[in-house]
Amino acid sequence: MLKVTNYLTKTYGQKDGWTLAAYERDLEGYKTARQVLTSMTKEQVVDEAKKANIRGRGGAGFPMGVKWSFMRPHPTKPAYLVINADEGEPGTHKDRTIMELNPHSVVEGCIIGCYGIGAHVAYIYVRDELHLSKERLWAAIKEARAKGYLGRTPFGKDYPVEVHVHTGAGAYICGEETSLLNSLEGRRGEPRLKPPFPAQAGAFGCPTTVNNLETIAAVPTAFRLGCEEFSKLSTLHDIKDGGVRLFGVNGHVNKPGVHELCVGVTMRELIYDLGGGVLGDRPLLAVIPGGSSTPILRADEKVSAPDEKNPLHKWHDMSVLDVPLGVDTFRGLGTMLGTCCITVMAEGTCPVASMHNLMQFYRHESCGQCTPCREGSAWLLRITEKILDGRGTMEELDQLHDVANSIMGNTICAFGEGTAMPALGFLKKFRKDFEAYVKGEKTKAKNGTLAMGSEFATRMEGH
Numbered sequence: 287m288l289k290v291t292n293y294l295t296k297t298y299g300q301k302d303g304w305t306l307a308a309y310e311r312d313l314e315g316y317k318t319a320r321q322v323l324t325s326m327t328k329e330q331v332v333d334e335a336k337k338a339n340i341r342g343r344g345g346a347g348f349p350m351g352v353k354w355s356f357m358r359p360h361p362t363k364p365a366y367l368v369i370n371a372d373e374g375e376p377g378t379h380k381d382r383t384i385m386e387l388n389p390h391s392v393v394e395g396c397i398i399g400c401y402g403i404g405a406h407v408a409y410i411y412v413r414d415e416l417h418l419s420k421e422r423l424w425a426a427i428k429e430a431r432a433k434g435y436l437g438r439t440p441f442g443k444d445y446p447v448e449v450h451v452h453t454g455a456g457a458y459i460c461g462e463e464t465s466l467l468n469s470l471e472g473r474r475g476e477p478r479l480k481p482p483f484p485a486q487a488g489a490f491g492c493p494t495t496v497n498n499l500e501t502i503a504a505v506p507t508a509f510r511l512g513c514e515e516f517s518k519l520s521t522l523h524d525i526k527d528g529g530v531r532l533f534g535v536n537g538h539v540n541k542p543g544v545h546e547l548c549v550g551v552t553m554r555e556l557i558y559d560l561g562g563g564v565l566g567d568r569p570l571l572a573v574i575p576g577g578s579s580t581p582i583l584r585a586d587e588k589v590s591a592p593d594e595k596n597p598l599h600k601w602h603d604m605s606v607l608d609v610p611l612g613v614d615t616f617r618g619l620g621t622m623l624g625t626c627c628i629t630v631m632a633e634g635t636c637p638v639a640s641m642h643n644l645m646q647f648y649r650h651e652s653c654g655q656c657t658p659c660r661e662g663s664a665w666l667l668r669i670t671e672k673i674l675d676g677r678g679t680m681e682e683l684d685q686l687h688d689v690a691n692s693i694m695g696n697t698i699c700a701f702g703e704g705t706a707m708p709a710l711g712f713l714k715k716f717r718k719d720f721e722a723y724v725k726g727e728k729t730k731a732k733n734g735t736l737a738m739g740s741e742f743a744t745r746m747e748g749h
């Protein structure tokens with residue numbers, strides 16, 4: 287059942303929602319940080335955080351509390367908390383709403399996070415073109431500092447905490463955590479080999495936790511409610527996917543937007559109850575679940591989990607639209623929840639044109655460091671373009687699979703998979719459409735529906 291909440295979004299519609307006054311008035315702002323810093327040890331903070339079952343909101347879904355527990359004090363080096371607010375994933379537009387409409391939740395989350403992991407400094411890495419986001423974060427930090435919530439003795443506690451905003455020039459690869467760290471240090475934004483992981487050697491070679499902005503903004507709510515209680519708000523609490531989170535719905539829906547909901551809501555609820563249904567009352571063709579890097583699901587797909595041990599068994603034979611949106615449930619469907627901002631595609635959208643649009647993006651954004659990604663993304667684009675132009679062959683259609691498969695697992699960072707997986711998804715789920723182009727049954731000129739593809743493209747670009 288659809289459970290709309292407003293733990294994070296209560297300040298959203300208000301004319302002073304981003305100010306300290308609103309945060310203190312409506313969300314008991316900074317009371318939780320005060321309580322945590324003055325009554326808990328850092329070990330207790332991490333143990334408590336684990337109970338929240340907050341799965342990282344940046345895309346990979348790693349449990350936040352477990353990540354915090356990887357931080358070990360270093361004899362000579364300081365620790366850092368780095369907040370990822372690059373938000374370059376097409377179709378994803380949730381972190382920006384928090385920065386613009388409830389920035390104090392981020393600052394309070396940083397205070398609790400720094401204390402828990404043993405850091406005194408948090409950097410929030412924001413892409414530069416998000417002007418209002420930067421302004422609101424700067425203002426929030428200034429207000430918190432003026433009140434003594436940041437600085438040498440926050441809430442009177444001898445545990446200095448500072449929060450800084452660092453701007454990035456707007457490259458998708460700089461959202462990848464190790465590229466982000468390079469960029470933060472003033473280097474070229476290229477991914478680093480792992481290990482060492484950031485907890486061992488992150489920012490400036492020091493132990494670092496990188497959290498997505500929404501992940502850290504959820505922390506004050508979780509600690510205010512009690513982390514276990516927070517987790518139980520989710521219908522997927524029993525499989526350790528807890529709490530509430532922001533769900534985005536965009537693409538071909540009547541009401542695109544961002545909603546705060548208990549984890550476990552379904553795509554059907556997002557599209558029809560909150561998104562106002564498919565644009566122009568058209569049937570639904572497909573959904574890309576969480577940002578463009580996650581493989582597409584067809585609306586007519588059903589869950590196939592005949593084995594009772596399979597966690598998806600509960601939904602066996604049901605439409606994928608009725609499976610709760612969760613990190614592990616969607617992995618079970620052969621896709622990913624990713625950033626949890628779904629892109630809706632109405633019947634009539636051209637899958638070939640849509641894949642072409644996506645491949646343009648990935649080709650452009652590949653940093654070029656790894657050959658399989660640099661060359662592979664170029665070939666994926668080139669061949670898809672040929673097919674779309676009616677010049678492709680069946681052999682080349684098969685080559686698309688080969689190219690995508692040769693990217694998988696062969697790159698330094700997950701950008702490679704983020705390119706190859708959606709390509710393989712389109713090819714698997716819409717093979718007939720690709721074949722129709724090769725056979726000349728569909729062409730750009732003949733395909734009257736291509737406009738929908740272009741419209742989709744525009745929306746994806748203008749996310």
Ligand SMILES: Cc1cc2nc3c(=O)[nH]c(=O)nc-3n(C[C@H](O)[C@H](O)[C@H](O)COP(=O)(O)O)c2cc1C
Nearest residue numbers: 342343344370373374461462463497498501700701
């Ligand atoms: C190409 C690429 C782009 C990414 N972009 C973002 C991003 O914009 N924001 C983000 O939080 N995570 C992004 N990630 C994921 C981060 O590498 C990292 O997993 C995340 O910031 C960790 O935070 P979390 O555990 O709170 O989700 C990206 C990953 C890849 C491979």
